[in-house]
Amino acid sequence: MLIFSTLGPEGSNHHFVLQQYLGAQGIAQASRIVLFDDFHSGARVLIAGEADYVLQCAVHPAAAEITGTYRTAMVVVDAFISPSQSMALVRTMGSGEGAGRVGVQPATQTYADISAWPTVVHEPTVLAVQAGLKEGRYDAGIVFTSFATAHADRFEVADVIGTVCDAWIVYGRQPVDEGCAVVWNDSPAARQFQARIGQSSELG
Template identity: 85%
Template sequence: MLIFSTLGHEGSNHHFVLQQYLVAHGIAQTTRIVLFDDFHCGARALIAGEADYLLQCAVHPAAAEITGTYRTAMAVVDAFISPSRPMALVRAMGSGEGSGKVGVQPATQSYADLSAWPTVVHEPTVLAVQAGLAEGRYEAGIVFASFAAAHAERFEVMEPIGTVCDAWIVYGREAVDEGRAVVWNGSPVARQFLERIGRSPKPGGS
């Protein structure tokens, strides 16, 4: 059985996208997912053979650090695009001890206008932002839309964000590039390239 690891807990965006990736490859039923609170822990587990692959969002604040720090022991073996879980900027109804503070995961900070809050607090995950809202530490936050729906009596949606399509990185222990670019030339954008230069895709999409 393959072991894939990523940032957790269950229900995180990384967990959600990893599940979509495994389904797309048809290996979800033969794969175990291991969740880590920190990408350094995930990288060390991959290198030690405790996991076979590691998934990380390319815009995660730790992406460059992880790629550089462990470059001699693990390699990027795949990349893809995937929409996130639907998101929203929500605000607590009524004032509390979190007034004036908005919580965000840094990669989501530009998804909405946060100028109404004098203090922006960074959390490592969207789930941590949700926990901060639930505990009254923040007046507002960028969270999964499902959080607002589940707690409609406490929070109102200030700005629906919807899904955001990001790039995702898969790391493994064995490099696959062989010193050249590994490109899916049958991809949807490859077909766009051919259409825009007036050429038809080859039969079979390659």
């Protein structure tokens, strides 16, 4: 059985996207998911052979650090795009705007206009932002839409974000590039390229 590891806890966006990836690859039933608290832990698990692959969002704040720090022991073996869980900027019911604290995971903070809240607090995960809202530490936060739906008696949606399509990186221990670019020649983007070239040729 293949072991895939990614950032937890269960229900995180990394966990969600990894499940989508394994399903798309047709290997969900032949794989086990292990969740970790930070990407340095995940890298050590992979390097030690306790996991076969690690998934990381390419826009995660730790992506460049992880890729560089462990470049001799783990390598990028795949990349893909995937929409996130649906997201929204929510605020405590009746709190209004112009005061208080807003919690965000750094990669999400530009998804909505949060300038109405003077204090921005960074959390490591969207789930941590949700926990902060439930505990009353924040007046607003960028969270999963499912959180707003589940707690509609306490929070209202200030801005609908929806899903965000990001690039995702899969790390392994054995290189696959053989010194050349590894490209999906029949990808949707490749078909767009060919269509655009065809249109340009027709226009002369």
